Amino acid sequence: MRRIFWAGDSTVTTNKISSYPQTGIGQAFDRYTRDDVIVYNHSVNGRSTKSFIDESRLARIYDEISEGDFLFIQFGHNDEKVNDPARYTDPDGEYIVNLGKFVNVARNKGAYPVFITSLERRLFDENGNLKPSEHEPYVKAVKKAGVKFDVPVVDLWTMSREFLTKVGDEDSKKYYMHLAPGEASWKPEGQQDNSHLKYEGACIYAGMIAKGLIELGGIYRTLVIEDSKVDIEING
Numbered sequence: 001m002r003r004i005f006w007a008g009d010s011t012v013t014t015n016k017i018s019s020y021p022q023t024g025i026g027q028a029f030d031r032y033t034r035d036d037v038i039v040y041n042h043s044v045n046g047r048s049t050k051s052f053i054d055e056s057r058l059a060r061i062y063d064e065i066s067e068g069d070f071l072f073i074q075f076g077h078n079d080e081k082v083n084d085p086a087r088y089t090d091p092d093g094e095y096i097v098n099l100g101k102f103v104n105v106a107r108n109k110g111a112y113p114v115f116i117t118s119l120e121r122r123l124f125d126e127n128g129n130l131k132p133s134e135h136e137p138y139v140k141a142v143k144k145a146g147v148k149f150d151v152p153v154v155d156l157w158t159m160s161r162e163f164l165t166k167v168g169d170e171d172s173k174k175y176y177m178h179l180a181p182g183e184a185s186w187k188p189e190g191q192q193d194n195s196h197l198k199y200e201g202a203c204i205y206a207g208m209i210a211k212g213l214i215e216l217g218g219i220y221r222t223l224v225i226e227d228s229k230v231d232i233e234i235n236g
Contacts (some may be wrong), residue, residue, distance in 0.1 A: 001036050002223060004029075005065050005111075007052060007102060008043035008074035009049075010189035010196060011119045016206035018186060021198045022177055025119065026072075026207065028202035031086040032210035033222045040064070048078035048087040058105055059066065067110030069089075073102045074156075076118035077195065099145040112219065115142050116212075117157035119205055122176045122194040124169040130161060152220065154212030160205060175201030 006012060006026040026041035033039065042061055044052070052058060052075070065071060069127045089095040098116065106113035118135040125131050133139070139157045146153040164172050177193035197205065208230040210224040 001038060002034075002222065003065075003069045004033075004037060004039045004072055005061050005069060006039060006041045006043055006072045007061060008059065008116075010045035011077060012041065012042075012043035012074055013045055014041045014043070020184065022196050023199040023202035025074075025197070025202050025206050027184060028199065028206040029209065031203055032206055034223065034225060037223050043074070045213050046078055046087075047075070048081070048089060049075045049095060049102070050079065051087045052087050053098060053101060054086070058102060062105045062109065065106065065109045065111050069106075069109070069111040071106040071111050071113045072104065073099060073113060073117055074116040074118070075099075076135050076142070076188055079095050079138060080134060091141040095138060095141050096145045096148065097195075099142065100149055102182070103145075103149045105153055111153045114213075114216075114220065115146050115151050115153045116208070116209060117142050117153065117155050119195075119197075120160040120164060122164060122172050124164075128169045130165050133157070133161065152216050154209050154216070156205060156208055156212070159208040159212070163204070163208070174198070 008026065011024060012026040014027040015024055024043060026039060030039050040202050042057060077097050078087045081087045089098060103113045109197045117139045120133060120135065123131045134158055143153055175198060177191065177196040177198060179187055179190045181190040182188060183190060213220040213224050
């Protein structure tokens with residue numbers, strides 16, 4: 001039995017029925033894993049690398065993870081919050097230092113760390129073009145950390161931007177938490193949320209991560225199902 005531990009934020013977390021149809025990427029990822037893989041999703045809404053560590057959530061993973069497991073590390077959305085000292089990290093400073101702490105937890109227990117870049121927000125301009133990304137400094141930092149700590153990187157940010165560009169402004173709404181009035185009982189007035197995902201979006205982006213693991217090859221390839229099924233989900 002192989003185990004994946006996932007540390008991240010609300011784009012990854014497992015949602016309860018109270019926030020349906022919102023679905024995290026980690027919540028949908030087992031659609032792509034092999035039968036002998038279990039996902040333990042420790043991701044929590046609103047967390048940055050800093051707050052995740054400060055709340056002893058990384059310590060809990062340290063207590064549970066063991067040799068041969070995998071630690072998926074996916075942050076950025078909340079590390080960007082410059083006006084929130086409890087969560088903000090400088091992309092070229094504390095953010096990289098914190099990523100190293102996650103790596104140390106994995107390697108001290110004989111597990112394999114994997115960095116995953118942030119999911120892109122669904123933000124288009126008045127001409128229907130995808131806007132420049134707020135995430136880019138943190139994406140670059142993850143790639144720097146990958147080199148510094150010799151950790152493989154799955155670049156979800158690039159894949160999600162390519163997908164959003166291809167699908168376009170209007171059609172991409174169905175993958176994110178755009179709710180019509182009355183669609184969800186807990187949000188009767190509806191909402192336009194360009195960060196969080198519906199089930200369909202979570203499945204598509206989880207498939208992109210699976211595809212990234214296939215491209216990494218080796219032990220990472222053994223976690224997920226064969227290429228053709230992943231491609232069907234992404235393109236379908």
